[in-house]
Amino acid sequence: MNIPKLQVHSTKVQIGLNTQKPVQQIEQPKANLDLQQPKAVQMIETTKPQLTIDTEQARADLDLKSSSRRVAEVADYSKQTALDGTGRRAQEGNELMRIENGGNPISSQAKQTGRQPYSSLSIKFIPSHGSVKVNFEPGSVDIKVEPQQVINNSKMNKPIHTYTPGKVAVEIQQHASLKIDWLI
Structure with missing residues (x-):
């Protein structure tokens, strides 16, 4: 089937x-890199040192005097000599005026006037110690520095x-x- x-x-x-x-x-x-560094501001102030050397006394010891000093010394010496001479003559005149008091004023005055004073013999150092005067004032330096900030104008893309x-x-x-x- x-x-x-x-x-x-x-x-x-x-x-x-x-x-x-x-x-x-x-x-x-x-x-975009844009960096700027301005220069620092720097200020320097100085005071100059000062050296003073005074050789006037040392030059005078060597007989190298200035004309004004020499004129002043001659004037002083002349004035003193005139005063001494005037005083001596006045004293001699007083002694002669009082001749009656005794003594021999004429011969004693002649002896004093005729005698030259003794000069001393000694060693003299020229110029004398301390005749050069030195003065020194030191100078100074003052430095001021102001740093400047960086200027950053950089841009990131x-x-x-x-x-x-x-x-x-x-x-x-x-x-x-x-x-x-x-x-x-």
């Missing part, structure tokens, strides 16, 4: 995927970022099918 048979034919569905990869680009431009997203396309390459047959 023939039994009818059922025949089933099925085809699976086939799916195809088309993918497009994403594209990403990142670019970092260099920074943002990165350039481009992104293209990827795509996925789904397509059916083969449709599903189902065939049913009866065989007798």
